Amino acid sequence: xxxxxxxxxxxxxxxxxxxxxxxxxxxxxxxxxxxxxxxxxxxxxxxxxxxxxxxxxxxxxxxxxxxxxxxxxxxxxxxxxxxxxxxxxxxxxxxxxxxxxxxxxxxxxxxxxxxxxxxxxxxxxxxxxxxxxxxxxxxxxxxxxxxxxxxxxxxxxxxxxxxxxxxxxxxxxxxxxxxxxxxxxxxxxxxxxxxxxxxxxxxxxxxxxxxxxxxxxxxxxxxxxxxxxxxxxxxxxxxxxxxxxxxxxxxxxxxxxxxxxxxxxxxxxxxxxxxxxxxxxxxxxxxxxxxxxxxxxxxxxxxxxxxxxxxxx
Numbered sequence: 001x002x003x004x005x006x007x008x009x010x011x012x013x014x015x016x017x018x019x020x021x022x023x024x025x026x027x028x029x030x031x032x033x034x035x036x037x038x039x040x041x042x043x044x045x046x047x048x049x050x051x052x053x054x055x056x057x058x059x060x061x062x063x064x065x066x067x068x069x070x071x072x073x074x075x076x077x078x079x080x081x082x083x084x085x086x087x088x089x090x091x092x093x094x095x096x097x098x099x100x101x102x103x104x105x106x107x108x109x110x111x112x113x114x115x116x117x118x119x120x121x122x123x124x125x126x127x128x129x130x131x132x133x134x135x136x137x138x139x140x141x142x143x144x145x146x147x148x149x150x151x152x153x154x155x156x157x158x159x160x161x162x163x164x165x166x167x168x169x170x171x172x173x174x175x176x177x178x179x180x181x182x183x184x185x186x187x188x189x190x191x192x193x194x195x196x197x198x199x200x201x202x203x204x205x206x207x208x209x210x211x212x213x214x215x216x217x218x219x220x221x222x223x224x225x226x227x228x229x230x231x232x233x234x235x236x237x238x239x240x241x242x243x244x245x246x247x248x249x250x251x252x253x254x255x256x257x258x259x260x261x262x263x264x265x266x267x268x269x270x271x272x273x274x275x276x277x278x279x280x281x282x283x284x285x286x287x288x289x290x291x292x293x294x295x296x297x298x299x300x301x302x303x304x305x306x307x308x309x310x311x312x313x
Contacts, residue, residue, distance in 0.1 A: 036091065036102035036119055041069040044227040056226065059218035064226055069108075076109050076219065080194070083211045084203060085175070087111040089193040090219060093130070093179075094245045096187065096268065100130040103188070103245065106223060111195060114170040123163045126151065129177045130191075137181070139209055143174035143201040174201045176212050180220070188245065190224075192216045243284070250277050251297055254290070 046064065056064055059079070066072040080088055091105035102124055107115055118124065128150045133140040144167050151160040167173075175195040182188040194212050196203075204212075243251075246267070253263045264274045282288065285296035 037104040038107055038115075039104065040106070041072060041108040044223075046227055059215060060221050060226070063218070063222045073108060076215075079215050080109070083194075083208055083215065084198065085194040085196045085212070087114075087172075087195040088216070088219065089115070089191075089195065090216075090223065091191050092182075092188060093124070093191050094188050095130070096246070098131070099268065100124050100127070101245075101249070109219075111170055111172065114166070114172060114195070117166040117170065121159075121162060121166065123166065126159050126163050129193075130179075133177055133179050137178055139176045139178040139213065141174075141176055141201045141204050141209075143199070144168060144172070146201065171197050173197055173199045174204070176204060176209065178213075178216075190220060192220065244277075246273075247277050247281055250274060251281060254278075254281075255294060255297060 062075055063072055066075055076088065080086060088109040089105070089111075090109070092103040093100045094103055095101075102119065105115065105119070124130070128147065129140055129142060132142075132150070144164060147167070148164055151164065155161055172195050175193060177191070177193045179189040179191045182190065194216065246269070249267055250263055253266060258266070260271065260274050260278065263269070264271050267274075278290075278293075281297075282293050285293055287293035287296050
């Protein structure tokens with residue numbers, strides 16, 4: 001009953017509004033799409049009605065009532081350690097043709113070294129937890145030994161080995177991983193990962209799972225309902241409003257000078273799909289051709305988000 005009520009509560013939360021204007025990752029080699037947007041507690045805007053949080057109670061109320069970024073960090077990390085975990089990762093991904101594409105990531109409670117390794121090395125492309133996590137939003141219990149078994153087989157590029165080696169180098173050995181479908185965006189999910197240095201997942205009991213879900217879903221409610229990233233410039237907000245994830249990816253590659261054929265190949269889309277979205281983008285930006293579209297997108301302050309200038313081919 002506890003797990004059922006927690007997951008029903010999670011399904012009612014919207015995670016689509018928090019990340020629209022978080023600052024872009026300034027480094028990396030993410031060839032397949034725009035880099036994830038990284039943000040932290042320091043960039044969040046909380047309600048001005050301090051001390052009056054409506055129906056917020058429990059952990060969410062405690063987070064809203066904390067007097068500072070440091071106080072919230074101590075609160076969450078203290079609860080993590082009480083359960084048996086050391087780090088909590090929280091982000092959004094879009095699943096396109098079976099591949100997880102990271103959209104955003106909240107860094108404040110995460111393992112900082114692992115975050116850098118994960119995105120710079122594009123470990124999400126070989127991370128089987130995205131496919132193994134139950135679609136029911138129930139958590140996946142895992143450890144490095146299990147991941148190694150699931151990644152067994154030919155590894156000509158060595159990427160699977162680097163993924164596992166980086167896990168070990170970061171001191172991460174086991175954890176809990178689950179995802180929640182967005183109520184507003186098709187194919188988008190919130191991904192929550194609790195990480196531990198314990199060598200085996202055997203210590204993660206039903207009680208630990210219940211406490212972990214309570215904490216994770218409280219952080220989710222805090223970030224998705226109550227906290228806001230500072231707004232983007234007005235022109236950028238107007239142009240981004242209603243733009244799909246696929247269109248953002250296509251526009252990113254267009255601003256890097258890639259052809260429709262190259263864009264289709266990199267995003268695993270058909271030429272017809274790319275052509276359709278190009279027409280939609282030209283209509284959105286009132287452009288008659290590719291040159292006008294690039295100019296219009298650039299002038300509408302995409303530069304503030306580093307679109308087209310973050311990573312090279």
